[in-house]
Amino acid sequence: NAGVTQTPKFRILKIGQSMTLQCTQDMNHNYMYWYRQDPGMGLKLIYYSVGAGITDKGEVPNGYNVSRSTTEDFPLRLELAAPSQTSVYFCASSYKRGEETQYFGPGTRLLVL
Amino acid sequence: DAKTTQPPSMDCAEGRAANLPCNHSTISGNEYVYWYRQIHSQGPQYIIHGLKNNETNEMASLIITEDRKSSTLILPHATLRDTAVYYCIVPPGGYNKLIFGAGTRLAVHP
Numbered sequence: 001n002a003g004v005t006q007t008p009k010f011r012i013l014k015i016g017q018s019m020t021l022q023c024t025q026d027m028n029h030n031y032m033y034w035y036r037q038d039p040g041m042g043l044k045l046i047y048y049s050v051g052a053g054i055t056d057k058g059e060v061p062n063g064y065n066v067s068r069s070t071t072e073d074f075p076l077r078l079e080l081a082a083p084s085q086t087s088v089y090f091c092a093s094s095y096k097r098g099e100e101t102q103y104f105g106p107g108t109r110l111l112v113l
Numbered sequence: 114d115a116k117t118t119q120p121p122s123m124d125c126a127e128g129r130a131a132n133l134p135c136n137h138s139t140i141s142g143n144e145y146v147y148w149y150r151q152i153h154s155q156g157p158q159y160i161i162h163g164l165k166n167n168e169t170n171e172m173a174s175l176i177i178t179e180d181r182k183s184s185t186l187i188l189p190h191a192t193l194r195d196t197a198v199y200y201c202i203v204p205p206g207g208y209n210k211l212i213f214g215a216g217t218r219l220a221v222h223p
Contacts, residue, residue, distance in 0.1 A: 041215070042200065042215055043157065043211075090157070092157075100162070100202075101162065103159070104158070106155065106156055107154070
């Protein structure tokens with residue numbers, strides 16, 4: 001199993017541009033999550049999904065959108081990039097509710113200039 | 114939601130046991146304690162979790178006090194590769210939400 005994979009590894013965006021961060025897991029996990037981590041800080045939950053077609057907001061959803069059309073994929077969309085979205089983005093997945101053992105991807109480093 | 118308190122940093126000599134404390138005095142009876150770590154620039158890695166009994170796996174041991182208000186993560190023989198930020202997390206009810214605080218930065222030195 002590859003686990004949780006994320007692309008791209010690194011990206012520079014100009015203010016106002018849009019992009020999609022890709023996340024795929026091959027563990028057949030129902031739950032998937034997007035976090036962001038600012039320098040020297042802990043992770044903050046952006047959005048999560050409990051299954052295909054079901055998503056919900058986390059702590060810091062503003063400026064982001066998600067969709068979950070398949071079990072495997074959970075892309076994160078930035079529509080109008082702002083410097084405040086400069087961060088490292090981690091995707092994670094877990095098997096079931098009540099088991100908070102989440103498996104994280106390697107992260108996408110995003111720089112908005 | 115149960116909040117956790119951890120020391121910001123700790124040091125440990127290579128080969129010695131690293132004991133990382135965590136206070137979670139407002140924990141509810143059915144809430145688990147989870148430990149994750151994050152090695153520089155990598156995604157967080159699950160270590161261990163427990164409810165009320167002590168737990169051990171190939172990575173670490175978790176000791177939870179009888180009143181469940183605190184716990185200690187033990188790395189029995191720390192290596193340089195254990196240098197990381199360690200997060201103690203008590204997930205609130207709901208859909209597997211992990212709330213990451215600042216954690217403890219563990220430095221293992223030769």
